[in-house]
Amino acid sequence: MERMQQVVGRARAAFSSGRCRSLEFRLQQLKNLERMVREKEKEILAALQSDLHKCGHNAYSHEVMGVLGELALAMENLPSWAAPQPVKKNLLTMRDEAYIYPEPLGVVLVIGAWNYPFMLVVQPLIGAIAAGGDLHGVWVCVGAMGGEKIARVGQPHWVCVLGNAVVVKPSEVSEHTSQLLADLLPQYLDEELYPVVTGGVPETTELLTQRFDHILYTGNTAVGKIVMAAAAKHLTPVTLELGGKSPCYIDGAVSYTHLDVYKRQGHEDVSGLLWAHRWQWGLEGAESPCCCRRITWGKYMNCGQTCIAPDYILCEPSIQSQVVENIKATLQEFYGEDVKKSPDYERIVNKRHFRRIVSLLEGQKIAHGGETDEASCFIAPTILTDVSAESKVMEEEIFGPVLPIVSVKGVDEAIEFINSREKPLALYVFSNDKKLIKRVISETSSGGMTANDVIMHSTVLDMPFGGVGNSGMGAYHGKHSFETFSHHRACLIKDLKMEGMNKLRYPPGSQKKLDWAKFFVLKRFDKVRLGLIFLALLGVVAAVMIKVMFP
Ligand SMILES: NC(=O)c1ccc[n+]([C@@H]2O[C@H](COP(=O)([O-])OP(=O)(O)OC[C@H]3O[C@@H](n4cnc5c(N)ncnc54)[C@H](O)[C@@H]3O)[C@@H](O)[C@H]2O)c1
Numbered sequence: 001m002e003r004m005q006q007v008v009g010r011a012r013a014a015f016s017s018g019r020c021r022s023l024e025f026r027l028q029q030l031k032n033l034e035r036m037v038r039e040k041e042k043e044i045l046a047a048l049q050s051d052l053h054k055c056g057h058n059a060y061s062h063e064v065m066g067v068l069g070e071l072a073l074a075m076e077n078l079p080s081w082a083a084p085q086p087v088k089k090n091l092l093t094m095r096d097e098a099y100i101y102p103e104p105l106g107v108v109l110v111i112g113a114w115n116y117p118f119m120l121v122v123q124p125l126i127g128a129i130a131a132g133g134d135l136h137g138v139w140v141c142v143g144a145m146g147g148e149k150i151a152r153v154g155q156p157h158w159v160c161v162l163g164n165a166v167v168v169k170p171s172e173v174s175e176h177t178s179q180l181l182a183d184l185l186p187q188y189l190d191e192e193l194y195p196v197v198t199g200g201v202p203e204t205t206e207l208l209t210q211r212f213d214h215i216l217y218t219g220n221t222a223v224g225k226i227v228m229a230a231a232a233k234h235l236t237p238v239t240l241e242l243g244g245k246s247p248c249y250i251d252g253a254v255s256y257t258h259l260d261v262y263k264r265q266g267h268e269d270v271s272g273l274l275w276a277h278r279w280q281w282g283l284e285g286a287e288s289p290c291c292c293r294r295i296t297w298g299k300y301m302n303c304g305q306t307c308i309a310p311d312y313i314l315c316e317p318s319i320q321s322q323v324v325e326n327i328k329a330t331l332q333e334f335y336g337e338d339v340k341k342s343p344d345y346e347r348i349v350n351k352r353h354f355r356r357i358v359s360l361l362e363g364q365k366i367a368h369g370g371e372t373d374e375a376s377c378f379i380a381p382t383i384l385t386d387v388s389a390e391s392k393v394m395e396e397e398i399f400g401p402v403l404p405i406v407s408v409k410g411v412d413e414a415i416e417f418i419n420s421r422e423k424p425l426a427l428y429v430f431s432n433d434k435k436l437i438k439r440v441i442s443e444t445s446s447g448g449m450t451a452n453d454v455i456m457h458s459t460v461l462d463m464p465f466g467g468v469g470n471s472g473m474g475a476y477h478g479k480h481s482f483e484t485f486s487h488h489r490a491c492l493i494k495d496l497k498m499e500g501m502n503k504l505r506y507p508p509g510s511q512k513k514l515d516w517a518k519f520f521v522l523k524r525f526d527k528v529r530l531g532l533i534f535l536a537l538l539g540v541v542a543a544v545m546i547k548v549m550f551p
């Protein structure tokens with residue numbers, strides 16, 4: 001207990017010292033982090049190889065690339081993210097400065113998971129370091145109502161505490177990466193502001209008794225509840241990046257839909273159009289090789305241990321065998337004749353997870369794969385067909401290379417199926433009918449979604465990444481990380497003039513005062529209307545002057 005108290009206490013003291021006060025300091029820390037990633041690339045890739053059997057290419061493109069992208073985005077945009085944001089004002093506040101100032105929360109705890117052990121720790125760390133505003137300069141509101149612009153003028157003349165301190169807790173399950181982060185981060189970042197705590201459940205439990213100003217936890221839902229309960233004791237806000245069963249619906253009726261569309265458009269001979277359609281999709285529907293290749297990539301990457309991997313497929317029974325054939329062909333294309341020998345295919349992280357996944361195969365119809373080797377934690381890419389919605393494999397998140405196919409009659413039943421379960425972290429739909437895609441989006445809910453591909457929404461850094469309901473709360477990535485780790489403080493700066501206006505709100509009250517207050521507070525003028533009123537007034541003044549000057 002004492003140790004954790006010391007770590008967090010030191011981080012809080014460092015935060016309060018104002019060491020991380022300037023934008024320049026935070027940018028420097030981000031630059032140092034980038035230098036660490038570039039200089040220690042070999043060590044990072046080696047740790048990922050030891051923990052998850054990730055080959056160099058996969059480790060780089062799945063983990064390091066995302067971190068470098070996030071760093072570049074944060075460093076480029078930090079000055080504009082950190083600037084106070086002007087807001088629209090009303091008639092009572094039109095002379096004042098009104099803006100939202102992002103301030104850092106204080107000491108943040110980042111708890112990572114083992115499946116992308118480098119990225120899931122460093123990516124949130126970037127946002128937490130960056131967060132907070134820039135009042136180090138002198139900011140003025142330029143423009144009247146609506147405060148069109150906030151401008152940084154002059155040299156810094158007063159300072160305030162900015163940028164969070166961050167306690168980093170990598171997952172003990174990926175022990176090599178965890179140790180590497182504990183060794184490297186203090187070499188490149190301020191040691192007191194950004195301490196690393198290693199260890200397992202006892203250490204995390206102890207850490208969670210401490211008071212933090214925000215906790216970002218990545219991991220399973222059950223532990224997410226433990227984290228939230230511990231945070232509640234201190235009223236600490238949480239971001240929970242959890243998991244769940246992400247469905248993937250394949251629309252097999254695409255070609256027929258298009259046939260109809262082409263006919264309705266008045267095309268007599270649709271064969272040429274359908275041929276073009278087939279050329280685009282490989283086959284007639286979304287069960288095409290192209291779609292199945294994308295699904296195979298996202299399902300079996302990192303041996304299925306990806307939070308947003310398509311967990312299971314929903315499709316009509318008529319296309320099931322085509323889907324299986326196309327996925328099998330892709331597996332051959334990706335991993336060759338002997339998957340075990342492929343450097344691109346990872347392993348299950350440990351024996352506990354290995355046994356859990358193997359137990360999900362019991363009683364299932366294995367259409368492909370199914371080979372396992374406990375000694376090396378190897379499970380071959382596996383496809384299960386005609387899977388019952390009530391079976392064990394359809395109850396919990398699989399988090400392994402097992403892909404069940406569940407039959408549905410069509411999109412209506414698919415939507416019903418998805419909505420009858422917990423809200424997933426991701427949702428995938430394959431169809432070249434845009435209307436159907438939009439319908440699935442509007443009639444379901446999930447943390448994020450991609451149509452006609454998988455995983456890829458998580459790579460768009462301008463989009464928030466996070467879950468909803470059982471799959472989590474809050475989000476991060478890019479500017480959303482900055483916002484997650486900042487408090488959005490409402491700032492109104494008035495002067496001591498025009499006291500007469502305030503009489504409206506001071507006692508004693510009267511109906512007349514209330515009517516004027518209503519006018520000043522509730523009346524909304526848009527810029528065009530204000531402009532017109534100004535022009536009309538100008539016209540009246542001009543008319544009066546003309547009349548006076550030329551009687
Ligand atoms: N949403 C996301 O971004 C995301 C990313 C990766 C994984 N996940 C989800 O995470 C799950 C897999 O991760 P995991 O949970 O096996 O990872 P894990 O075992 O690494 O646990 C995550 C963290 O929680 C801590 N922890 C574990 N048990 C604890 C306890 N009893 N009390 C306090 N702390 C505890 C660990 O020390 C670790 O740092 C899957 O459900 C997956 O979908 C989600």
Ligand SMILES: CC(C)=CCC/C(C)=C/CC/C(C)=C/C=O
Nearest residue numbers: 061062115116306307308458459
């Ligand atoms: C190689 C490319 C273009 C993308 C892969 C990125 C990737 C591995 C995303 C998954 C990230 C994530 C939040 C995983 C959670 O377990």
